[in-house]
Amino acid sequence: MNYKNWILLGLLYWGSIPLAASQEQARITQLELGLLRGKTKALWEEGTLNRLNFSFSAFHGKEFRPNHYLGIHLGYDHYTNVQLLPIGLGYRGFIGDDIGSKWVVGLNAGFGATFLEKRERTDWSSTWQEGGGFFHPFLGVYLPAKKGKWALTAAAGYKWQPSNFFEGTHSQPESRPKIHPFWTRDLLPEGFSSLNKVSTLFQSLSFQVGVQF
Amino acid sequence: MKFFHLKTALFLLVSTLTFSCIDQVKSSYSFRTMMPIYLEMKDVRAKSLAPIPAQKIESPGKIYIYKDYLLINEPSKGIHIFDNKNPANPINLSFIPIEGNVDLAINSDILYADNYVDLLAFDISNIRAVRMVKRIEDVFTHLYQHSTGKIITFKDTVLTSDSPRWEYNDMWTVRPGMSLLSNMAKASQSYGTGGSMARFTLMDGHLFAVDESTLRVFDVLSPAEPKFIKPIELGWGIETIFPFDQKLFIGSNRGMHIYDASKPQNPTRMAVYEHVLACDPVVVNEDYAFVTLRSGNFCVNGVNELQIIDIRDPYQPKLTKAYPLLNPHGLGLAKNYLYVAEGKHGLKSFNASDVLAIDKNQLEFIQSMKSVDLIPGPKSLIVIGPDGVCQYDYSNPAKLKKLSCIQVNDPIEVS
Secondary structure (H helix, E strand, O other): OOHHHHHHHHHHHHHHHHHOOOOOOOEEEEEEEEEEEEEEEOOOOOOEEEEEEEEEEEEEEEEEEOOEEEEEEEEEEEOOOOEEEEEEEEEEEEEOOOOOOEEEEEEEEEEEEOOOOOOEEOOOEEEEEEOEEEEEEEEEEEEEOOOOOOEEEEEEEEEEEEEEEEEEEEOOOOOOOOOOOHHHOOOOOOOEEEEEEEEEEEEEEEEEEEEEO | OHHHHHHHHHHHHHHHHHOOEEOEEEEEEEEEEEEEEEEOHHHHHOOOOOOEEOOOOOOOOOEEEEOOEEEEEEOOOEEEEEEOOOOOOOEEEEEEEOOOOOOEEEEOOEEEEEEOOEEEEEEOOOOOOOEEEEEEOOOOHHHEEOOOOEEEEEEEEEEEEOOOOOOEOOEOOEOHHHOHHHHHHHHOOOOOOOOOOOOEEEEOOEEEEEOOOEEEEEEOOOOOOOEEEEEEEOOOOEEEEEEEOOEEEEEEOOEEEEEEOOOOOOOEEEEEEEOOOOEOOEEEOOOEEEEEEEOEOOEOOOOOEEEEEEOOOOOOOEEEEEEEOOOOOOEEEEOOEEEEEOEOOOEEEEEOOOHHHOHHHEEEEEOOOOEOEEEEOOOOEEEEEOOEEEEEEOOOOOOOEEEEEEOOOOOOOOO
16 A cells, blocks of 8 residues: 555544544534536636546544634645645634534635655656645535434535646756755755746635535 | 525535636746856956955865965855865865956966956965966957957856746846856866866966867966967867876867977977767876766766776877776876766776776775865865865775865755
């Protein structure tokens, strides 16, 4: 099993473990599948292309005020050219009667990491992906089951997620360029003679359904 | 209530699938290039050349050993002076700011250094009070741009545009590795007395300087009064010059020129030994020239080898044997021992007394010692590499011992 599968398995494990203790300690866990819909402007052409991408997310939070929860958010977003693992904090607020369905407002924010993307290197050039900070507010509904602590959730929102693709030519054939973290990096990383950077700001309308327990 | 929320959920789904936002896509292209900078020589000549306090080395260029001192050129900026009495602890003394400087040589306490198109002479008899004693103007005229009469030089620059392209408005740019000055700087990434990649050399009271295509001869019989004698055209691609036994061995990217300098004021060509296009520093003993060919930069033919050339008849140089190497850069010969800088692969030492069996007499291969050039000095083997300018005790060529390293801000990129 490669490291990508381990990460996905870890996400599922993280989402399922707190099941038992969640209620007693006023904790909630949400697991959601979703769609991210947007339009991509073609780089060298006129017009736009529709995109519909798959998304998975898990949230585990603790109640800090009645009906307000703060917690950890992990996810997986499969965009057309890049797979991102959103890692960050989340908020959930529930509006409505104590019994029955409720409105849910939520916000996830953090960093979309590219652990799943492999860096390609030849003697002459390197290509790699980098993620960026994301912001995902949404509004939805909470539909509790008639029995038990389970509930269905559905929500729509807006997701703001930058991502960067890099293609660099090495200064010398077979050199091993150094790529420092982007926040400490110059315009051109050490060991490169040129660098093409394509920055994409994914602006998606999101729709997700899932379970809460 | 629940029915209402189900409708809401459906509405949200339909809305999401109906409407969407547009991603923003931006492209930027950053590239390192050599930007041309135009200078008036009168402005350059007006600047002070008085030594200033010691400066940290950014990127080492040519190196020269003189008495107990180590002089390190900072390409196009000036010369650092180190007290090297103790190679285990070189002391940075001062810096002479000389714009456009890429090479140096010292003769009887007189330091010669180029200053773009001019040759300067400094009295260094008191190393703590270096002073300029002579300027010969307009000798390295290849740096003049003929259309303007200005000097054209290049600055390593990173530019960014929104798309990949090589041409820019109102300027012309070249890839850094392909520019002439850059190539000079690359070639200048080491040397000293007898350094294999030097472009200045002294012999029999004369200073010989090579640029890309020309050998220039100066009379320095009176050291503080250098006189320019003549230029000699050599052909394109000249890289290094090595003096030995009243001969000049000039390495070019197409071969090795041998000049008779028994009349140093008028060197005459004896022979040209040609090989494929490759970079080739040269060192020489009485009978053989040791030439390394490597690929990379201008040297694109993928040849990486050490050639041994029989020069017992300097009019008829003959290839004796060639040995494959990994990516040889500079080399040095001390007695019968040959040291080869193998770029990123490390440093090798050989016993070269039997030139037909050098490969069988490799003494040491230190892979951790990345290097681009070296100089066997009287006290230490000076090696230039990504760690800076390092000195090694080489009293036992089979077991080099590191003595010190002068750190640099911008380490040499070793390919």
